[in-house]
Amino acid sequence: MSSNFADRLLEGIKSKGSPIAVGLDPQYSRLPEAIRENKELNDELDTESAIDAIFEFSTKVLRIVAPHVAAVKLNIAFFEKYFWEGIESYYSLVEEANDLGLEIIGDVKRADIPATNEVYAKAHLANPEFTNMEDLLAPDAVTVNPYFGIEALRPFIGVASDQGKGIFIVCRSSNPEATEIQDFAGPDGKKLYEFVAEQIAKISSEPGLIGNSGYSCIGAVVGATDPQAAKRLREIMPNNLFLVPGYGTQGGTADAAKACFKSDGTGAIVTATRSIIYAYELDQYKDSPTWEKAVERAVIDMKEQINAALRA
Amino acid sequence: MSSNFADRLLEGIKSKGSPIAVGLDPQYSRLPEAIRENKELNDELDTESAIDAIFEFSTKVLRIVAPHVAAVKLNIAFFEKYFWEGIESYYSLVEEANDLGLEIIGDVKRADIPATNEVYAKAHLANPEFTNMEDLLAPDAVTVNPYFGIEALRPFIGVASDQGKGIFIVCRSSNPEATEIQDFAGPDGKKLYEFVAEQIAKISSEPGLIGNSGYSCIGAVVGATDPQAAKRLREIMPNNLFLVPGYGTQGGTADAAKACFKSDGTGAIVTATRSIIYAYELDQYKDSPTWEKAVERAVIDMKEQINAALRA
Numbered sequence: 168m169s170s171n172f173a174d175r176l177l178e179g180i181k182s183k184g185s186p187i188a189v190g191l192d193p194q195y196s197r198l199p200e201a202i203r204e205n206k207e208l209n210d211e212l213d214t215e216s217a218i219d220a221i222f223e224f225s226t227k228v229l230r231i232v233a234p235h236v237a238a239v240k241l242n243i244a245f246f247e248k249y250f251w252e253g254i255e256s257y258y259s260l261v262e263e264a265n266d267l268g269l270e271i272i273g274d275v276k277r278a279d280i281p282a283t284n285e286v287y288a289k290a291h292l293a294n295p296e297f298t299n300m301e302d303l304l305a306p307d308a309v310t311v312n313p314y315f316g317i318e319a320l321r322p323f324i325g326v327a328s329d330q331g332k333g334i335f336i337v338c339r340s341s342n343p344e345a346t347e348i349q350d351f352a353g354p355d356g357k358k359l360y361e362f363v364a365e366q367i368a369k370i371s372s373e374p375g376l377i378g379n380s381g382y383s384c385i386g387a388v389v390g391a392t393d394p395q396a397a398k399r400l401r402e403i404m405p406n407n408l409f410l411v412p413g414y415g416t417q418g419g420t421a422d423a424a425k426a427c428f429k430s431d432g433t434g435a436i437v438t439a440t441r442s443i444i445y446a447y448e449l450d451q452y453k454d455s456p457t458w459e460k461a462v463e464r465a466v467i468d469m470k471e472q473i474n475a476a477l478r479a
Numbered sequence: 480m481s482s483n484f485a486d487r488l489l490e491g492i493k494s495k496g497s498p499i500a501v502g503l504d505p506q507y508s509r510l511p512e513a514i515r516e517n518k519e520l521n522d523e524l525d526t527e528s529a530i531d532a533i534f535e536f537s538t539k540v541l542r543i544v545a546p547h548v549a550a551v552k553l554n555i556a557f558f559e560k561y562f563w564e565g566i567e568s569y570y571s572l573v574e575e576a577n578d579l580g581l582e583i584i585g586d587v588k589r590a591d592i593p594a595t596n597e598v599y600a601k602a603h604l605a606n607p608e609f610t611n612m613e614d615l616l617a618p619d620a621v622t623v624n625p626y627f628g629i630e631a632l633r634p635f636i637g638v639a640s641d642q643g644k645g646i647f648i649v650c651r652s653s654n655p656e657a658t659e660i661q662d663f664a665g666p667d668g669k670k671l672y673e674f675v676a677e678q679i680a681k682i683s684s685e686p687g688l689i690g691n692s693g694y695s696c697i698g699a700v701v702g703a704t705d706p707q708a709a710k711r712l713r714e715i716m717p718n719n720l721f722l723v724p725g726y727g728t729q730g731g732t733a734d735a736a737k738a739c740f741k742s743d744g745t746g747a748i749v750t751a752t753r754s755i756i757y758a759y760e761l762d763q764y765k766d767s768p769t770w771e772k773a774v775e776r777a778v779i780d781m782k783e784q785i786n787a788a789l790r791a
Contacts, residue, residue: 192594194598212610213609213610214609247566247602247603254566255562274591276591276624277588280653280654280657286560287559289560290559297526299527300526312626314660315660319654340627344627344630345628347628348671349628351663352666353666359660359663359671362660
C-alpha cells in the first residue's frame with residue numbers, strides 16, 4: 168500500500184475501474200422500509216434507535232458500493248446530529264470502510280486558527296495516540312475550509328505528510344449560494360476561488376507531499392456544477408486531485424465533471440451521495456427487487472456514465 | 480429572559496458589568512498539577528481519564544468566571560479530540576454553564592452546503608428534539624464560516640430566529656495567516672472581509688432578527704488584532720454584535736478591542752481563552768495561592784482593562 172494518499176487513491180481508482188466515490192449523508196426518514204421495519208425500536212426520535220438503523224443502512228451501502236468505488240466520503244454532520252452516539256457510529260463506519268479496502272474521506276469541513284487546527288487535525292485525521300483507543304482509525308483524508316488562510320491549515324498538512332494522509336481544501340463548492348464569496352473578483356478580474364487555487368497549488372508542491380503519481384496528498388474540492396471554473400482550476404492546480412461533489416442531486420453532470428480531469432483521465436474523483444444511497448426513491452430504480460439492488464444499479468450506472476464521458 | 484439572543488447577551492453584559500467572555504480550550508498537558516494529581520488514573524493517553532480531568536477543570540473554571548462574565552465560548556475541537564467521550568463532556572459543560580446563568584457560545588466554525596447546514600444547525604444550535612435526550616441543551620449560539628456563502632447559512636439563521644438563538648459569522652479572524660484570503664481586494668479596493676460584512680449586515684436586518692436592543696441575533700467574529708479593520712467593520716455592521724477573539728495570548732489589546740465597540744460602549748463581547756484559563760502559568764499570577772485564584776485574578780484584571788479602555 169502506497170504511503171502517499173494521492174498514490175493510494177489513484178491505485179484504488181485504477182483497480183475499481185472508475186474515478187468515483189460514494190458519499191454517505193444518511194438520514195433516518197429516508198431509510199428503506201426494510202431497515203426501519205426491522206428495528207426493535209422503530210423510533211426516529213430516539214438517538215440510539217435511529218443511529219442503530221443508520222449504522223445498519225450505512226454498513227450495507229458500504230458493502231454494496233465497495234466493489235465499484237475507490238473511496239467513500241462520510242459527512243460527519245449526519246452523525247453529529249446524534250451527539251456522542253453519532254460520533255461513535257461515525258468511527259465504527261470508518262473501520263468498516265477500511266476493512267473493505269476503501270479510502271475514507273471524512274467530510275468535516277473544519278478550519279480555525281492554527282492552534283485549533285492542530286487539535287482538529289488530531290481529532291479527525293491523525294491516527295489516534297490514545298492507549299485505550301488502539302483499534303480506532305481516523306479517516307485517510309478530510310475536507311477543510313480555506314477562509315482562515317491556507318497557511319493556517321499547516322497542522323493538517325503536517326499530519327498528511329507524516330502519516331500518509333490527505334486533505335481536500337474547499338476551493339469552489341457546488342452550491343449556488345457560494346458564488347457571492349468565491350467569485351469575489353480582484354482588480355485583474357481574478358476570482359477568489361482562483362486565488363485560493365493558486366495558494367493550494369503553491370503549498371501542495373512542497374517537499375514530501377507529491378507522490379510517485381505526480382499528485383500531491385493535498386487536493387481541492389471543486390464542484391461539478393461549473394465546467395468553466397473547473398477547466399480554469401485544472402490549469403492552476405496541475406498536481407492536485409479534485410474531489411468533485413455536486414454530481415446527481417445537485418445538478419452536476421458527467422460532462423461538467425469531465426472538466427475536472429486531465430486528458431489522461433486522471434486528476435479527479437467524482438462523488439455522488441443522495442442519487443446513489445437513496446436510489447430506491449428514484450423512478451428509474453423503483454422497480455428494483457430490493458433497495459440494495461437499486462443502490463447497486465445506481466452506482467454501476469454512475470460508473471459507466473463517468474467512464475463514458477471521460478472516453479468521449 | 481429575553482427571547483432574542485442579542486438582547487439576552489447584552490442583559491448579561493450589563494448585569495456582570497463587563498463585555499467579556501471566557502473561552503474554554505482545555506488541554507490536558509496544561510491542566511494544573513492539583514487536578515492532574517487528583518485523578519485516580521493520571522494518564523494523558525487514556526481518553527476517559529484525560530476527559531474526566533478536563534471536565535473537572537472546566538467546571539471549576541466555569542464557576543470561577545461566572546460572576547464576572549456574561550458568556551463562555553466552548554471550542555469544540557478540544558472535545559472532539561476525545562471522540563464520543565469528548566462530545567458527551569462538551570454537552571455536559573453546556574448544561575453546567577447554563578445552570579450558572581451564562582450564555583453559551585459553541586465555537587464550532589461549521590459551514591457546508593445548505594442541505595448539510597440544515598443538519599449541522601440541528602446538531603449544534605437547535606434544542607434537541609430527541610425523546611431520550613430531553614435534558615440535553617444546545618448552546619445559545621454558534622460560530623459559522625462564510626466561505627459557502629452567507630445565504631447558505633439560512634438553516635442556522637432559521638434556528639436562531641425560531642428558538643431565540645444566535646450565530647456569529649466569521650468575518651475577520653484573529654490569526655495573521657487569514658489576511659491572504661480575507662484581505663483579498665476587489666477592483667474598488669474593497670476587501671473580502673468588508674464584502675462579507677456587507678452581506679452579514681444585509682441578512683441580519685431581516686424581520687424577526689433584530690431585538691429590542693437594536694442588535695441582531697446574527698453577529699460577526701472580528702479579531703482584536705487589527706483596529707483599523709475593526710473600525711471599518713463597526714461602520715458596515717451597525718446592528719451586529721461582534722465576538723472579538725485574539726485578546727491576550729494572540730496579541731490583541733484592550734485598545735484594539737475598543738474599535739469593535741460603539742461610542743456607547745455596546746456592540747461587542749471580547750473573549751480571552753488561554754490568558755485566563757491558564758493564568759497560573761503566567762509570571763504575573765504565579766504567586767497566587769491556588770490555580771483557581773490565578774484564574775479569578777486574571778478574569779477580574781481583564782474585566783478592568785476592557786472597562787478602562789472603554790471609558791478612556
